[in-house]
Amino acid sequence: MKVLVPVKRVIDYNVKVRVKADQTGVDLANVKMSMNPFDEICVEEAVRLKEKGKATEVIAVSIGPQQASETIRTALAMGADRGILVKTDAEVEPLAVAKILKAICEAEKPSLVIAGKQAIDDDSNQTGQMLAALLGWAQGTFAHKLELEEGSAKIEREIDGGLQTVEVKLPAVMTVDLRLNEPRYASLPNIMKAKKKPIDEKSPADYGVDIAPKLKVLKVSEPPKRQAGIKVKTVAELLDKLKNEAGVI
Amino acid sequence: MASLVIAEHDNKTLKEATAKTVSAAAQVSTPVHVLVAGSDAAGVAQAAAKIAGVEKVLLADDPLYGKMVAETMETLILSLADKYDAILSPATTNGKNTMPRVAAKLDVAQISEIIKVISADTFERPIYAGNAIATVQAGAGKKVITVRTTTFKPAGDGGSAAVEKIGAAADPGLSKFVGEELSKSERPELTSAKIVISGGRGMQSGDNFHMLDKIADKLHAAVGASRAAVDAGFVPNDYQVGQTGKVVAPELYIAVGISGAIQHLAGMKDSKVIAAINKDEEAPIFQVADYGLVADLFKAIPEMDEELTKLGY
Numbered sequence: 404m405k406v407l408v409p410v411k412r413v414i415d416y417n418v419k420v421r422v423k424a425d426q427t428g429v430d431l432a433n434v435k436m437s438m439n440p441f442d443e444i445c446v447e448e449a450v451r452l453k454e455k456g457k458a459t460e461v462i463a464v465s466i467g468p469q470q471a472s473e474t475i476r477t478a479l480a481m482g483a484d485r486g487i488l489v490k491t492d493a494e495v496e497p498l499a500v501a502k503i504l505k506a507i508c509e510a511e512k513p514s515l516v517i518a519g520k521q522a523i524d525d526d527s528n529q530t531g532q533m534l535a536a537l538l539g540w541a542q543g544t545f546a547h548k549l550e551l552e553e554g555s556a557k558i559e560r561e562i563d564g565g566l567q568t569v570e571v572k573l574p575a576v577m578t579v580d581l582r583l584n585e586p587r588y589a590s591l592p593n594i595m596k597a598k599k600k601p602i603d604e605k606s607p608a609d610y611g612v613d614i615a616p617k618l619k620v621l622k623v624s625e626p627p628k629r630q631a632g633i634k635v636k637t638v639a640e641l642l643d644k645l646k647n648e649a650g651v652i
Numbered sequence: 653m654a655s656l657v658i659a660e661h662d663n664k665t666l667k668e669a670t671a672k673t674v675s676a677a678a679q680v681s682t683p684v685h686v687l688v689a690g691s692d693a694a695g696v697a698q699a700a701a702k703i704a705g706v707e708k709v710l711l712a713d714d715p716l717y718g719k720m721v722a723e724t725m726e727t728l729i730l731s732l733a734d735k736y737d738a739i740l741s742p743a744t745t746n747g748k749n750t751m752p753r754v755a756a757k758l759d760v761a762q763i764s765e766i767i768k769v770i771s772a773d774t775f776e777r778p779i780y781a782g783n784a785i786a787t788v789q790a791g792a793g794k795k796v797i798t799v800r801t802t803t804f805k806p807a808g809d810g811g812s813a814a815v816e817k818i819g820a821a822a823d824p825g826l827s828k829f830v831g832e833e834l835s836k837s838e839r840p841e842l843t844s845a846k847i848v849i850s851g852g853r854g855m856q857s858g859d860n861f862h863m864l865d866k867i868a869d870k871l872h873a874a875v876g877a878s879r880a881a882v883d884a885g886f887v888p889n890d891y892q893v894g895q896t897g898k899v900v901a902p903e904l905y906i907a908v909g910i911s912g913a914i915q916h917l918a919g920m921k922d923s924k925v926i927a928a929i930n931k932d933e934e935a936p937i938f939q940v941a942d943y944g945l946v947a948d949l950f951k952a953i954p955e956m957d958e959e960l961t962k963l964g965y
Contacts, residue, residue, distance in 0.1 A: 420783040429784055496761050525779050527764045532752035541723055541826035544749050557830060561889045562745040568830040581896065617761040619789040626785050629921055632942035638955040641927060641945050649925045651904040652871055
């Protein structure tokens with residue numbers, strides 16, 4: 404079976420985010436960019452399926468500017484077989500991403516799409532669910548554990564109260580949470596090998612998808628700053644402040 | 653037209669997140685209707701009918717909805733969507749699971765985790781782990797919204813809405829619930845507790861979290877954790893506070909042995925009062941804490957327990 408893994412190029416999770424002075428967005432000039440951390444977990448899970456002989460091919464897809472091909476190369480170095488870059492310099496909303504992925508799924512016919520539960524830039528948490536709905540497929544979101552069976556999969560999910568297991572028919576979309584696995588670092592020989600793996604370049608128009616945004620971003624602003632308070636010296640002083648000054652205990 | 657709020661519940665109890673979402677919905681489109689989809693959930697529907705500002709409660713009571721599985725919730729909500737111009741759900745794991753399916757089928761963008769309603773079509777939502785706030789305006793079509801409930805006050809009670817039973821929608825037959833392991837606790841829930849005490853990597857083990865349990869019992873607090881503590885296996889995933897875990901905004905948040913990574917701050921920095929205990933005086937948590945105590949938690953927490961006893965807690 405084929406496994407499709409969408410990967411997104413986002414601001415590195417260690418970078419301190421700065422809002423632009425003109426409030427049009429976040430400053431991404433000369434900022435380190437990396438693969439969305441959840442997507443690394445997706446690539447890892449897909450590659451493990453291949454290593455176990457359950458997946459035959461792992462395809463990494465990224466939608467974004469030319470540099471998103473570097474994100475695909477990272478996935479290839481981790482063990483994905485080939486890549487598809489859907490090139491655009493525009494901001495692409497989750498629904499448009501889902502529509503492009505739907506078209507790719509119809510062409511590639513994967514049995515499983517493994518996507519990150521959210522990207523750490525827009526924190527939308529939508530794309531996987533939207534893709535599943537558009538395809539009329541089942542979904543297992545916020546996955547903690549995956550067990551593949553014949554024609555179906557058991558997915559253990561992280562939910563508000565603990566863990567929940569659902570059984571989904573394949574093909575399906577799974578979105579991953581933090582504790583599904585620990586992604587590997589690509590070795591140098593694998594990084595070299597990845598350079599020879601193929602990446603197809605496409606455009607949203609190739610898939611007949613209109614990526615014009617449906618939401619208008621009016622402005623992006625700094626959140627209210629929280630001021631550091633005071634240091635106390637003892638536990639007794641802390642409790643006194645909480646009780647008599649803040650009145651919260 | 654009207655807005656439809658998807659109730660959050662466990663078939664027995666209506667969660668406070670619902671009344672908070674009703675508050676948001678009332679600012680988007682009125683009248684407000686609430687959909688209770690569950691199994692043997694008539695009591696939940698009665699509770700929803702008492703929320704002030706709710707005109708009607710729709711009850712879809714069927715085993716199909718006992719666990720609010722996304723694929724079945726999608727077809728149910730879509731079968732009702734015609735009558736509403738806005739559909740809102742609290743940003744719980746149920747809401748996050750289902751609502752994007754609804755939005756995709758309606759061919760609209762979902763507006764995730766709004767923190768403020770500016771006008772009927774304009775909203776604020778946090779991006780980049782809350783390090784930036786985007787003001788977004790919805791385009792044509794229905795509005796599909798998830799609500800970060802920490803920033804909305806619950807609508808009061810005193811309502812007396814009618815409860816209308818509705819039939820189940822078609823079962824797409826794509827997935828089924830197999831089982832669950834829920835954390836059992838007598839303490840308040842993390843997202844609605846007035847006081848939260850959370851532990852981080854500094855706790856060193858799951859056993860050590862029992863020290864926090866004792867304080868939590870005295871203060872009627874919920875116990876939370878940083879991602880580091882959950883990743884290390886000290887406590888289960890449902891304890892996690894942060895960008896990708898739960899977002900909390902209690903009256904008092906006590907951070908113990910938590911350094912204060914950006915993604916943790918994203919989940920708790922709207923708390924009214926923050927107290928932090930950490931042995932590293934350079935820890936970033938102190939930059940957001942109202943009260944900081946530089947101390948070894950293994951000394952400070954037992955001492956806090958004793959002091960609270962002395963104070964009559």
